[in-house]
Amino acid sequence: MTDQAHAYLDANAAPTGGPAWLDTRRRAARASFVDAGFPNRRVEAWRYTDLVRLMAKTDWVPAEQKTGAVLLPNGCVNPFATIPSWILVLVNGFFRADLSVLSDLPEGVEIVSLDEALAGGTKFETAFDANGPETIAPITALNAACARDGAVLRVADGVQLERPVQLVHYTDAELPIATHTRHVIELGADASMTLLETQIGWGGAYLADRVSNVTLGERSSLTHLRVEDEGAEAIHLSTVLADVSADAKYVATTLALGGLGGRLQTAVRFAGEGAHAESNTAYLMRGTQHIDTTIVVDHAVSNCTSAALAKGVLDGEATGVFQGKVIVAPHAQKSDAKQMSNALLLSRDAAMNAKPELEIYADDVQCAHGSTIGEIDGEALFFLRSRGIDEETARRLLIGAFLSDVLEFVPHEAARVALEERAHAWFETSRNGGL
């Protein structure tokens, strides 16, 4: 039990008085979070990302519903804006019907706010107590205790959405607000969807904490593309808990550029054989930014494949973290798991920490993991310059090439282009470090 966690929850926990099942879960989440407190570096899974220190910087106040126009400052843009989609917009953690585009949804597709779903009497059997593996559980507990709104996306059996769905999060932080958002994403058997998520913020310090509970039915397919572009003083925690049924596919690509301190957590659990999950992350950080990519894949059943790839560019005094954990259950034969972290350091003061963890209890499996930390190849730079390409352009070309393993294979063409353009725009302000 810690005073910091107590004080935080007193100010920010969601009020009780909702449905009884939810109150019960929220109380349990509060108790669980207060018990452990904000994770700090003495907790192995949080060794490189000390949330006690990050959260101690300010007195957080709960975000409130914000009305009226949202004016994005210069340089803030939803990179997926021009892609025809159904769009659900949240501002400061609350659904904004007036900014969303949710008309003409096909039959079998439900896209509503969490608040609306709860008001309509929907009971989420697992979403609020699926705390996931120990590595990320403190955050799912915090989120369950504090989340007031979010999105509920449900696609019925056999429905394949021909247009993507976008979840757009804007945070306009005039005060040090804390936003806790919970999304529930469910695909029925044989359903498929492309989900584009954008997270953009501005103003002063704020906390953006989002947890998405993803449940994929048999043979369903979710392509999940995210841009994490939080404000310069933001702390962001972005957690995906994915339950993947037999022969289903979860494919995620994340581009992370924003925030002062951030942690991208992904926990995949295979619930049926023949399933596949992959999580690819590209991050570009500078100044004193900190980004932690933590992924846990639970091969609970046989014959599933998983891949995690994180490629990061660190300039200035930025720090990166990759924690990859693969668990293969005793009976989960023929599991195939790959994890790789590659970091490119552009400055002497940038730092990278990579930590693989394998817990393998089956014998007929393939598990590979690796990590590289390097700098721009001087030979390649000399070669490009010797062909007349100026040093800055040559560096950008090589950095783009480094990230291409992540961005090149995005399965949605317009989104792929949008992600590449957003990554490239990072250079335009890249003056405060090694470039």
Next chain:
Amino acid sequence: MLEIKDLHASVDGTPILKGISLSIGKGEVHAIMGPNGSGKSTLSNVLAGREDYEITGGSITYKGKDLFDLAIEERAAAGIFLAFQYPIEIPGVTTMTFLKTAVNAQRKARGEEELDAVRFLKLVRAKAALLNVSDDMLRRPLNVGFSGGEKKRTETLQMSLLEPSLAILDETDSGLDIDALKVVAEGVNALRTAERSMVVITHYQRLLDYIVPDFVHVLAGGRIVRSGGKELALELEETGYANVGESAA
């Protein structure tokens, strides 16, 4: 075109070039031969501007300008081209993207209009066909998974597109079998003009059967110890480098 006077250069404090003087006129092809460690590659790298070398004395004048005043990319834009002994692999950048970036960077530096995608594609296709560089190679990441011959043909394609006034071929024959060597040599010969000078650096006389030089220089111990016509290469083939070095000493 190029005037090297009493050039001294070191790597990590160790002198490698110890007073090289060489004059290369417009349209001339000069071969520089010598044993391993004689400074051949150092000379080519110093000309291209590689930063690992320290110039400790002498001068290089290129087209009337002090070469040392020009950055690597400025030398390229001014027409200096170094064909690498071991071409660099660049995963993630397709050959086509690289070629277009390079050609347009040089055009821009010279104040010329950049080529749009259509015009560039037409140009590159025509030149690639002559060098047997396939569309597939153009679409693949630069040099990744290319054979030795494919790499050298791609280097030659770069030369053909960039149209340098001074091409330095650093051990172009290394890693090539005789058939691949012939294809590359034909490509290089097709680029010989009265305006374009070449420096052909090689350990072996073999390459000079195919790219016939106007002048041959022998580099040993960081100095040019003998110069002559193309027949000097044949003489070296018979006598070896040891005798040349001794006769000069």
